[in-house]
Amino acid sequence: MADLQDISNEKIRQEIEEFVENPDEIERNIETFARVRPLMQEIAAALIEGDDGTVDALTKQALEDKIDALEIMDDGLIAAMGVVGIKFRDNYIFVPEVLACARAMKAGMAYIEPILSASGVEPLATVIMGMVKGDLHDIGKNLCIMMLRGSGFNVVDLGVDTSDDEFIDAVEEHSAPILGMSALLTTTMPNMGKTIEAFIDADMRDDVKIMVGGAPVTQEFADDMGADAYGKDALECVAVAKGFLSVQA
Amino acid sequence: MVKEQIKPMTSRERVLAGLRREPVDRTPVCNPTSVATVELMDLVDAHFPEANRNPEMMARLAATGYTEIGFDSIMPVFSIIQESSALGCKMQWEQKDNWPTVRMREPIWRDVEDVVIPNDFLTHPDTACVIECIKILKKEYGDDVAIIGKTMGPWTLGYHCFGVEPFLLMSLDDPGKTKLALERMKEATIQFGMAQIEAGADALTVPDHATGDLVSGEYYDRYLKDMHAEFVDLLPVPLILHICGRTVDRMNSIAETGIAAFHFDSKNKPQESMDIIEDRISLVGNINNPETLYAKGPDAVRDEVCANLDAGVHMVGPECAIPLQTAIENLTAIPNAVKEWHSRRESH
Incomplete structure (x- = not known):
């Protein structure tokens, strides 16, 4: 079993020591970062800092050093987003800081994505995401999308104010096994139930797992609406999506 | 603060006393955000979206908060x-x-x-509508009911005008620029607030969504605390600050601004919140909207009202703008529960 001191990067060690409290998560993060090469740790440290310029430069450097794109994504970018997600969930950081981390992730992925696409690396699954009809408040949904993409999912973002037909068409078109809906307003929350009913009417409810979330949404509400799962934040959203596929979160 | 032997008050007197933390004949019931529901729209034939843009319809729908629901404010x-x-x-x-x-x-x-407050800001149909509506309400109900206006704080205007993500990233990347933008946007808050006061508003709600669901308590201190204190000096009526979500980590700072009242969310426990504010400001709230008012019945509403009254919350009402599909019976349960609670106390 690896030890914290096996991680060469001081910033990563500090982050785990200071912000990760759950024993399983401590162990998982130590195991992850202790086995990855120092440059991946540097990329991760820069991403956790929200330093997009450094992530950009280091990702470019890693590719020039012939490090595999998948390794950079998994061991640098995604590993870092795991720590970011924990800090956000536990209120050590807030949305502005997460947005800066997402920007840094994007800077790295700008190099990685074209390589992965060209090499035919398969995503875990396709997830359709959208705000329900009448709702334009998409920041939570965008954070979920960022975390899902960072965790290996292909995400089709339908944006805001999404109609039942748009959800149904997207699931059909992409043969997506997972649909995520978000609502911020109490006025638009019931539209989750209407969309789920539309899937039943279209005889497609058994084809797709549906997860819901958003500030006013609760587990109880999700159950009432007939959703398969509820996620209270972006980290849970990823866990739920992986749970649908029986992949370890 | 409820004292025995207080002579019966009008709703207006009750709310204004509640905002000053003075003795009241019973705890005021008010919602400083919105009482509109679809049922109420049907009742007075004043529907969205028109009721947001037509002063007569706006006044008609708003008045139902007093005439149909029995709240002490409009x-x-x-x-x-x-x-x-x-x-x-x-x-x-x-x-x-x-x-x-x-x-x-x-x-x-x-x-x-880019931050410029247009010269026609107060004559634009959507601000003029509110000003005109307050004049109507003041004339019709002003002697009896507290007329509460609303002027958005600069943080919320920042979300709207810059977009949420760009504004929050700017706040992290360039605090100086963010403060300057807030300084410029606050002129809109002050202008619109003053216009509503001149039209007859007894108090103003200032929603400024620096919520714990988005930003840290440190952000409130850095960007908004002084500005909110400045609003207290510049807007000469009691101000009710509204911030949704978790706010216990910034409630002490809010109490230090000198604002009259804070409209708090059900994510914050009434007793914990009361302990933090230490009788420096009033608290208004905090009946849960999505789970209780929208989804449950009058008994659940009553329980939450009593939890607030037991904690000594100064003014009771929903935590935020009421879900538009909320049943009227759940809303009338609020003043009914407040009256029952006081009757029970008096009989003991």
Whole structure:
């Protein structure tokens, strides 16, 4: 079993020591970062800092050093987003800081994505995401999308104010096994139930797992609406999506 | 503060006393955000979206908070978008069953230099509508009921005009620029607030969504605390600050601004919140909207009302703008529960 001191990067060690409290998560993060090469740790440290310029430069450097794109994504970018997600969930950081981390992730992925696409690396699954009809408040949904993409999912973002037909068409078109809906307003929350009913009417409810979330949404509400799962934040959203596929979160 | 032997008060007297933490004949019931529901719209034939843009309809719908629900205040601004529309934001006015919204994905400002309050800000139809509506309400109900206006704080205007993500990233990347933008946007808050006071508003709600669901308590201190204290000096009526979500980590700072009252969310426990504010300001709230008022019945509403009264919360009401599909019986349960609670106390 690896030890914290096996991680060469001081910033990563500090982050785990200071912000990760759950024993399983401590162990998982130590195991992850202790086995990855120092440059991946540097990329991760820069991403956790929200330093997009450094992530950009280091990702470019890693590719020039012939490090595999998948390794950079998994061991640098995604590993870092795991720590970011924990800090956000536990209120050590807030949305502005997460947005800066997402920007840094994007800077790295700008190099990685074209390589992965060209090499035919398969995503875990396709997830359709959208705000329900009448709702334009998409920041939570965008954070979920960022975390899902960072965790290996292909995400089709339908944006805001999404109609039942748009959800149904997207699931059909992409043969997506997972649909995520978000609502911020109490006025638009019931539209989750209407969309789920539309899937039943279209005889497609058994084809797709549906997860819901958003500030006013609760587990109880999700159950009432007939959703398969509820996620209270972006980290849970990823866990739920992986749970649908029986992949370890 | 409820004292025995207080002579019966009008709703207006009760709310104003509650805002000053003075003795009241019973705890005031008010919602400083919005009481509009679809049922109430049908009742007085004043529907969204028109009721957000037509002063007579706005007044008719707002008055139901007093005439039908039995609250002690009337709040005519049902949404948070009137100023943003006047500032030039792109709007989605929606239908009867949804609030109007700003299209924040199409921001009108990118940099602090773009922040300009237009000369016609107060004569724009969507701000003028509120001002005219308050005049109507003041004339019709002003002697008996507290008329509460609403002027959005600069943080919320920042979300609307810059877009949520660009504004929050700016706040992290360039605090100086963010403060300058807030300074410029606060002029809209002050202008619109003063216009409503001149029209007859007894108090003003200042929603400024620096919520714990988005930003840290340190952000409140850094960006908003002094500005909110400044509003207290510049707007000469009691101010009710509204911030949704978790706010216990910034409630002490809010109490230090000198603001009259804080409208708090059900994510904060009444007793814990009361302990933090230590009788420096009033608290208004905090009946849960989505789980209780929207989804449960009068018994559950009553339980939450009593929890607030037991904690000594100064004014009781929903935590935020009421879900538009809320049943009237759940809303009338609030004043009924307050009256029952006081009757029980008196009989002991």
